[in-house]
Amino acid sequence: MSTDAVSRTRASSHDEEMIRRYTLGERLNHWIGALSYVYLMITGLAFWSPYLFWLAVIVGGGPTARLWHPWLGLIFSASLCWTFKEWHRDMRVDDDDRTWAKAMPNYIQNEDDKLPPTGRFNFGQKLFFWGMFSSVILLLLSGVVLWFTESLPWSLRYLRYLAILIHASVALITIGLFLIHVYMSTVLEKGSFGSMTHGTVTRAWAWTFHRKWYDQIKDDPRTVA
Amino acid sequence: MSQAATEIVRISGHVGTAPGDGLNREFRVCKLVDTTTCIGCKACEVACLEWNGYTFSETTFNNSYQTMPETAWNYWNLIKFNEHEREDGTLQLLMRKDQCMHCADPGCLAACPADGAIVQYANGIVDFQQEHCIGCGYCITGCPFNIPKFSPTARKVFKCTLCNDRVSQGLEPACIKTCPTGCLRFGTKAEMKELAEARAQQLRDHSGFPDAGVYDPPGVGGTHVIYVLHDAKNPELYGGLPKDPQVPLSVRLWKGPLKWLGNLAMVAGVVGLAWHYMRFGPKKEEPITPDNGRRA
Numbered sequence: 111m112s113t114d115a116v117s118r119t120r121a122s123s124h125d126e127e128m129i130r131r132y133t134l135g136e137r138l139n140h141w142i143g144a145l146s147y148v149y150l151m152i153t154g155l156a157f158w159s160p161y162l163f164w165l166a167v168i169v170g171g172g173p174t175a176r177l178w179h180p181w182l183g184l185i186f187s188a189s190l191c192w193t194f195k196e197w198h199r200d201m202r203v204d205d206d207d208r209t210w211a212k213a214m215p216n217y218i219q220n221e222d223d224k225l226p227p228t229g230r231f232n233f234g235q236k237l238f239f240w241g242m243f244s245s246v247i248l249l250l251l252s253g254v255v256l257w258f259t260e261s262l263p264w265s266l267r268y269l270r271y272l273a274i275l276i277h278a279s280v281a282l283i284t285i286g287l288f289l290i291h292v293y294m295s296t297v298l299e300k301g302s303f304g305s306m307t308h309g310t311v312t313r314a315w316a317w318t319f320h321r322k323w324y325d326q327i328k329d330d331p332r333t334v335a
Numbered sequence: 336m337s338q339a340a341t342e343i344v345r346i347s348g349h350v351g352t353a354p355g356d357g358l359n360r361e362f363r364v365c366k367l368v369d370t371t372t373c374i375g376c377k378a379c380e381v382a383c384l385e386w387n388g389y390t391f392s393e394t395t396f397n398n399s400y401q402t403m404p405e406t407a408w409n410y411w412n413l414i415k416f417n418e419h420e421r422e423d424g425t426l427q428l429l430m431r432k433d434q435c436m437h438c439a440d441p442g443c444l445a446a447c448p449a450d451g452a453i454v455q456y457a458n459g460i461v462d463f464q465q466e467h468c469i470g471c472g473y474c475i476t477g478c479p480f481n482i483p484k485f486s487p488t489a490r491k492v493f494k495c496t497l498c499n500d501r502v503s504q505g506l507e508p509a510c511i512k513t514c515p516t517g518c519l520r521f522g523t524k525a526e527m528k529e530l531a532e533a534r535a536q537q538l539r540d541h542s543g544f545p546d547a548g549v550y551d552p553p554g555v556g557g558t559h560v561i562y563v564l565h566d567a568k569n570p571e572l573y574g575g576l577p578k579d580p581q582v583p584l585s586v587r588l589w590k591g592p593l594k595w596l597g598n599l600a601m602v603a604g605v606v607g608l609a610w611h612y613m614r615f616g617p618k619k620e621e622p623i624t625p626d627n628g629r630r631a
Contacts (some may be wrong), residue, residue: 157448160348172469205517220615259472260485269584270476282597293608315620
């Protein structure tokens, strides 16, 4: 066996070592948010178009969907507020992100080696986070108007007119964000999905996709899962 | 299919056609409310409650004849009183029976997402079918007249049916039946329009109301309840009757361009992501190599 082969084997087992990326709390919160969002999207789409009203039927019927949609909205909002509290520091946009943003076409074309190194979250993830967080604020505000629409006095009816437009438009934006998020984390970026289920990634994964973050934590004994 | 169903020409939240599509009835019905001969006796309110099986709710007192501020889910017919002081200092007690206007182009039906919760019959009656209502309240947003009202106990929305159950049996609505002055009339839209115009003419020519006219707002395609007003230029005086009611612009945008833009964007999003995967494939982790400055 050549010395070359030995060093490769060593490097490879080191590469495959699992390190912690998300805590149990972060993962639980993520799935509370994810499941509540899926319910909100299914029932919301049912109210959106007659062609999709059958979606309400599979989750218990129109009146049931109408009854639960706002409550799940509260759960989703709470989940996102907790995410904000935990992650807003990691989500700050810095100069590296601005460079990364300019190189976004490289990222889209999977030319990741042409991108500047990223921290715990890349600029795309930051866009997703801030997009979802600002959307949830707008959805919550307009949602409350739609929830208690009958209690609103006639003189404040313009709030209703505003709320239906905001709620539908912002929900559409979140569906776009949701589609991209699910696509990237399940099929596009191998290893991402596991980070949100068992909380760990390989060293190679962290080095490839989040090098600045990897460099910060690679020698910390607590990160080894 | 029941006889009633074949007469349905428009259905809320519905994919496809209505069973009564293309049905051309000889007449559309119309209720005529002549505010100039109304005496404010509220007999129509009582008749409405009796026929529809509701009881009186608690009343309020604000030093006027107005014992309830507005219609309620279980109180579909309410006379709105306004003690109006005219420019010459004389007082005019304006009374208007408020109820669903049964618009030819109903905003409630346009806004409703529940299949069959709101239907429009060929004779012009717009009726809520509570068994299909999901209680979302979008009809409340769609209505320019503040008519659909939510029942917190039933979690459904209710409003005047124009006594569809009576009219379909050849009877006149309960309010019409009981009116002691004849200020309420019921017939075909053409007949009622003619009668209303004649009365407005009489008011203009002989009663000193030069602005008398008929309220049949074109913004909602005309209504199946029309009013004769002493002052058709200021319908707001009659308990807030809107001057030019329209289905709200935001409801039109939401159910029109936004819907098609949104549907297109969602389909384009899914197709785009599938295309991306086929064109560029998955991102894979690379073996760690000493940083040789390959990355910026």
